[in-house]
Amino acid sequence: MSRLIVVSNRLPLGDNPSGGLVVALEDALRSSGGVWIGFSGEVVDDPSDDLQDNPGAPFDRLSFDLTQQDHEEYYLGYSNSILWPLCHGRPNLMRILPEYLDGYRRVNARIARMMLPHLREGDRIWVQDYHLFPLAAELRKLGVTAPVGHFLHIPFPGPADCAALPNPEELFEWLSHFDLLGFQAQRDLGAFAESARQLTQVTQLSPTSFLLDDRKIHAQVFPIGIDAAAFVAEAEAAPDEDRIRTLTDAKLMIGVDRLDYSKGIPQRFRAFQILLEQDPELIEKISFLQIAPPTRGEVEAYQVIREETEHLAGRVNGQFSTLNWTPIRFIHRSVPRNVLAGLFRQAHIGLVTPLADGMNLVAKEYVAAQNPEDPGVLILSRFAGAAEQMPDALIINPHDPHDLAQAMAEAMRMPKEERRRRHATLLEEVMSHDVAWWSRTYLRALRVSDQGHESDRMQ
Numbered sequence: 189m190s191r192l193i194v195v196s197n198r199l200p201l202g203d204n205p206s207g208g209l210v211v212a213l214e215d216a217l218r219s220s221g222g223v224w225i226g227f228s229g230e231v232v233d234d235p236s237d238d239l240q241d242n243p244g245a246p247f248d249r250l251s252f253d254l255t256q257q258d259h260e261e262y263y264l265g266y267s268n269s270i271l272w273p274l275c276h277g278r279p280n281l282m283r284i285l286p287e288y289l290d291g292y293r294r295v296n297a298r299i300a301r302m303m304l305p306h307l308r309e310g311d312r313i314w315v316q317d318y319h320l321f322p323l324a325a326e327l328r329k330l331g332v333t334a335p336v337g338h339f340l341h342i343p344f345p346g347p348a349d350c351a352a353l354p355n356p357e358e359l360f361e362w363l364s365h366f367d368l369l370g371f372q373a374q375r376d377l378g379a380f381a382e383s384a385r386q387l388t389q390v391t392q393l394s395p396t397s398f399l400l401d402d403r404k405i406h407a408q409v410f411p412i413g414i415d416a417a418a419f420v421a422e423a424e425a426a427p428d429e430d431r432i433r434t435l436t437d438a439k440l441m442i443g444v445d446r447l448d449y450s451k452g453i454p455q456r457f458r459a460f461q462i463l464l465e466q467d468p469e470l471i472e473k474i475s476f477l478q479i480a481p482p483t484r485g486e487v488e489a490y491q492v493i494r495e496e497t498e499h500l501a502g503r504v505n506g507q508f509s510t511l512n513w514t515p516i517r518f519i520h521r522s523v524p525r526n527v528l529a530g531l532f533r534q535a536h537i538g539l540v541t542p543l544a545d546g547m548n549l550v551a552k553e554y555v556a557a558q559n560p561e562d563p564g565v566l567i568l569s570r571f572a573g574a575a576e577q578m579p580d581a582l583i584i585n586p587h588d589p590h591d592l593a594q595a596m597a598e599a600m601r602m603p604k605e606e607r608r609r610r611h612a613t614l615l616e617e618v619m620s621h622d623v624a625w626w627s628r629t630y631l632r633a634l635r636v637s638d639q640g641h642e643s644d645r646m647q
């Protein structure tokens with residue numbers, strides 16, 4: 189039987205493998221007796237080049253450690269100080285150092301070498317995200333002919349941003365070694381096609397196939413979903429004692445994000461300030477809970493966003509708090525999934541307002557968690573990949589705090605009938621395009637693109 193080999197930077201090793209991606213891939217891996225390969229999270233002086241087995245999952249989990257230098261250059265450096273800001277439309281936040289690119293190439297080559305003894309005839313390899321763009325090229329150098337697909341969880345940059353990379357041509361050379369490229373949204377596929385056209389020698393053979401460096405690759409959109417049925421069940425079962433108690437009868441507005449500059453958290457705080465200034469009737473009637481665990485703290489841009497958001501939250505609270513009410517609660521912690529599901533269900537407004545985002549799973553989780561009889565309102569940035577699938581949310585421009593404040597006011601006063609109508613359509617979308625649909629559809633397309641390549645090879 190054909191095994192599925194998943195490779196991602198982060199290997200899910202915790203006891204609570206609850207992220208949507210993990211659940212999705214777990215299903216696919218379990219049914220094909222697969223293997224998941226990734227970074228253990230351990231930074232050590234002298235890492236072994238043999239992948240380590242991590243028992244305890246219904247599929248094989250093979251991990252590798254990184255040296256401090258690899259971690260700095262490959263993960264913090266090229267991945268998160270060059271590619272992440274670039275793909276999220278913030279080239280001004282890039283920090284380009286030559287050693288970052290060297291480290292990124294070196295670690296990808298090392299991962300390919302470590303994978304080699306574990307590969308078998310008939311395997312299919314599915315590479316996840318921006319940390320591993322060169323992996324197919326490195327595997328091909330070692331003689332691997334198995335189908336290799338890639339899925340990008342974050343946006344693909346347009347030509348102007350791609351041109352700001354230290355190595356734009358090399359990016360496309362790396363990508364040309366995959367059989368199938370998967371993107372979150374139509375806009376990403378469009379950006380890929382346009383960037384390839386402007387920056388490389390590419391021939392577009394059809395809307396979804398390209399000749400790049402004489403290699404035929406397929407590129408398609410596969411919007412990732414959540415494990416919707418499981419999240420609905422979590423929300424329904426959420427314990428009552430986790431309910432947020434307030435001294436007033438304020439309605440809850442919630443935001444849940446990693447503390448990342450792409451998520452538009454300062455813009456939310458500014459919009460909330462405008463709302464309270466312009467609509468004083470809402471004072472003590474709305475309470476904003478922002479849960480945002482710090483992430484990638486060694487990178488300077490993340491230290492800056494932390495200071496900026498703390499300062500803004502303090503300012504709004506100083507300006508508006510009453511003896512009974514604090515407008516913003518800003519929590520830097522991770523929350524267990526069942527508690528999160530319960531909080532979403534209680535919240536009258538779900539705020540998902542990134543300045544740029546591949547998909548944004550929180551938008552889907554918020555919808556899945558609602559009580560369909562009396563649902564809350566999703567406020568969604570037009571720059572989240574999810575906006576292509578969720579037009580029945582209140583779609584806003586996160587750069588315009590007045591637009592966002594206006595949507596908050598509208599959501600606070602939206603009649604139940606309209607909330608139910610909007611929610612029903614959103615829920616239908618979240619349930620029908622769940623994470624199992626995503627992995628199934630992707631893997632089917634990988635099979636088809638490989639069959640296409642086989643017949644090309646035979647001609």
Ligand code: ADP
Nearest residue numbers: 208444445446479480481521522523548549550
């Ligand atoms: P990103 O992948 O950029 O972090 P997504 O919204 O696509 O953004 O996915 C984030 C995932 O992490 C969601 O499943 C969300 O529920 C989870 N998450 C984010 N913040 C927290 C938190 N504070 N506690 C628990 N889970 C969180």
Ligand code: G6P
Nearest residue numbers: 197198268317318341342483484
């Ligand atoms: C985004 C990326 C993932 C990454 C996650 C958490 O979802 O697309 O690849 O794993 O953020 O970031 P971290 O740097 O902590 O792995």
